[in-house]
Amino acid sequence: MPKPLKQIHLAAHFPGVNNTTVWSDPAAGSHIEFSSFAHFARTAERAEFDFLFLAEGLRLREQGGRIYDLDVVGRPDTFTVLAALAAVTEHLGLTGTINSTFNEPYEVARQFAGLDHLSGGRSAWNVVTSWDAFTGENFRRGGFLPQEERYSRAEEFLATVNELFDSWDGDEIVADQAAGVFLRDAKAGSFVHSGQHFDIHGRFNVPRSPQGRPVIFQAGDSDEGREFAASSADAIFSRYATRTEGQAFYADVKNRLARYGRRRDELLILPAATFVLADTDAEARELAKEVRRKQVSGATALKHLEWVWNRDLSAYDPDGPLPDIDPLPGEHTVARGRAQVRMYRDPFATAREWRELAAANNWSIRDLVIETGNRQNFIGSPQTIARTINDLVQEDAGDGFILVPHLTPGGLDDFADRVVPLLQEQGVFRTEYEGPTLRHHLGLTHPDRAHTARVAS
Incomplete structure (x- = not known):
C-alpha cells in the first residue's frame, strides 16, 4: 500500500x-512602516500559509564600531507589530521571537495570552536564548550567560x-458573547x-486563551537546543533545507521525542528557505547570481569571514x-564583542576547508562567502520549485518550509500566485x-479542547 502524501506546511518570515x-533594490519597501507588514501578512494569508514569523532584534548589529552595510536598521517591537496584524488578518498565525534571557515569565505570558485572545487563537512564541554581551548591555542584568545556564x-x-x-x-470560566467572561472559581x-x-507567586490576570497555550517554537541547532525542542516545543526551526542534511536533522530530532513520551507528529520540523523564482530555470539561475552579489558586499564578506577567524580582518581586500x-581560539575578541556571530564548532577545520575551496576555484574572499554562504535554497520556475519542495517534504527532510524572500514587502507575491x-x-x-486557530493549521492538539470548543463556538 503506498505511503499517504504528507501535507506541506508553509510559513513566511518577514x-x-x-x-x-x-x-x-528599487522594488524594496520600508521595514518599519505598517503598510509593509500588512502587505506581507495579507499575501501569506491569501496563500493559506500557516503563519507569519517575526524575528527579534534587540540591538543594532555592529562589528568594529560600524553597522552592517546590509542589515536593516530599525525594527518596531515584535508584539506591537503582531497585535496590529491581528486586526488585518483573520486566519494567519502570528509568531514572534521573544528572548528568554532578557525577559521575565509573567510579562511574556501576559503578552502572548493577550495576543492569543486578540487574534482568536493565532499566537506562537519562538523561544530563544542569548549569549551576546552586546545585547546584554541594553538590559539591567547585562553581560551574558554560559550556554548550559542559558538553556537551564x-x-x-x-x-x-x-x-x-x-x-x-x-x-x-465560561464565554458568553453577550455578557462577557465570568469567573467561577476564586482560585483562578x-x-x-x-x-x-x-x-x-501571585495571580495571573489573563484568562485562558483560545489555544490554551500559544504554539511553542524553538530554533537551537546545538544538542541542548534539539533536546529542548524534543521535550517542550511544538515546532523547531531548522537551517538544513537540503535533502541529506535535512533528513539527518529530521531523524535526529524526531527520534528524541519518545524519551519524553511524545509521538513523532507532535513536533514539526520547519527549515528556513530562501528562493528565487522566474519563468524558466535558466532565468532563475541568472537572477539568483545577481541577488547574491547584492546580498554579499565586500564589507559583508569580511564580516562573515571574521565569524570564523575571530579577529579583525578589515585590512584584507x-x-x-x-x-x-589561523583563526584565534576561544570566545573573545570578535566572538565576545559587538558582533552578530555564527558559532563554528571547529573554526580551524572550517578555515582549512575554505582555503582549499578558494584555491581550487580561484575564489576571492567575497566569492567564497557568496558560494558557501546562505545561498538560495529553491531556484527555478514555479514547476521546479513546487516539485522540489514536495519532494523534500515527502522524503522527510522537513515537514514544510519557512520562506524568506529577498524583497520586502512584495517578495512573497509571485510565490503565492x-x-x-x-x-x-x-x-x-x-x-x-x-x-480558527494556529494549532488547527499545524495539526497540533489543543491543551484544553473543551475550553477551546466553548470559546470558539
Missing part, C-alpha cells in the same frame, strides 16, 4: 533581522510561563513558582585571497484553512 534582504534558564522560563497559562483551568489565576532562576593566518496553486493541484497543500 526578513528584517538578517542580511537576506536586498534593501537597495530557558527551560525554567518556559515551564514557568506554562504554569501561568495553566493557572486558569478550562472549567473556571493563582500561581506559585520557586526555582533556580525564578521565585514568583574582499576581492583578494583568504588570510594565511504561481507556486502555491501547483502544490494545491498535487493535493499536498490546503485550499482553505481547516479551523
Whole structure:
C-alpha cells in the first residue's frame, strides 16, 4: 500500500533581522512602516500559509564600531507589530521571537495570552536564548550567560510561563458573547513558582486563551537546543533545507521525542528557505547570481569571514585571497564583542576547508562567502520549485518550509500566485484553512479542547 502524501506546511518570515534582504533594490519597501507588514501578512494569508514569523532584534548589529552595510536598521517591537496584524488578518498565525534571557515569565505570558485572545487563537512564541554581551548591555542584568545556564534558564522560563497559562483551568470560566467572561472559581489565576532562576507567586490576570497555550517554537541547532525542542516545543526551526542534511536533522530530532513520551507528529520540523523564482530555470539561475552579489558586499564578506577567524580582518581586500593566518581560539575578541556571530564548532577545520575551496576555484574572499554562504535554497520556475519542495517534504527532510524572500514587502507575491496553486493541484497543500486557530493549521492538539470548543463556538 503506498505511503499517504504528507501535507506541506508553509510559513513566511518577514526578513528584517538578517542580511537576506536586498534593501537597495528599487522594488524594496520600508521595514518599519505598517503598510509593509500588512502587505506581507495579507499575501501569506491569501496563500493559506500557516503563519507569519517575526524575528527579534534587540540591538543594532555592529562589528568594529560600524553597522552592517546590509542589515536593516530599525525594527518596531515584535508584539506591537503582531497585535496590529491581528486586526488585518483573520486566519494567519502570528509568531514572534521573544528572548528568554532578557525577559521575565509573567510579562511574556501576559503578552502572548493577550495576543492569543486578540487574534482568536493565532499566537506562537519562538523561544530563544542569548549569549551576546552586546545585547546584554541594553538590559539591567547585562553581560551574558554560559550556554548550559542559558538553556537551564530557558527551560525554567518556559515551564514557568506554562504554569501561568495553566493557572486558569478550562472549567473556571465560561464565554458568553453577550455578557462577557465570568469567573467561577476564586482560585483562578493563582500561581506559585520557586526555582533556580525564578521565585514568583501571585495571580495571573489573563484568562485562558483560545489555544490554551500559544504554539511553542524553538530554533537551537546545538544538542541542548534539539533536546529542548524534543521535550517542550511544538515546532523547531531548522537551517538544513537540503535533502541529506535535512533528513539527518529530521531523524535526529524526531527520534528524541519518545524519551519524553511524545509521538513523532507532535513536533514539526520547519527549515528556513530562501528562493528565487522566474519563468524558466535558466532565468532563475541568472537572477539568483545577481541577488547574491547584492546580498554579499565586500564589507559583508569580511564580516562573515571574521565569524570564523575571530579577529579583525578589515585590512584584507574582499576581492583578494583568504588570510594565511589561523583563526584565534576561544570566545573573545570578535566572538565576545559587538558582533552578530555564527558559532563554528571547529573554526580551524572550517578555515582549512575554505582555503582549499578558494584555491581550487580561484575564489576571492567575497566569492567564497557568496558560494558557501546562505545561498538560495529553491531556484527555478514555479514547476521546479513546487516539485522540489514536495519532494523534500515527502522524503522527510522537513515537514514544510519557512520562506524568506529577498524583497520586502512584495517578495512573497509571485510565490503565492504561481507556486502555491501547483502544490494545491498535487493535493499536498490546503485550499482553505481547516479551523480558527494556529494549532488547527499545524495539526497540533489543543491543551484544553473543551475550553477551546466553548470559546470558539
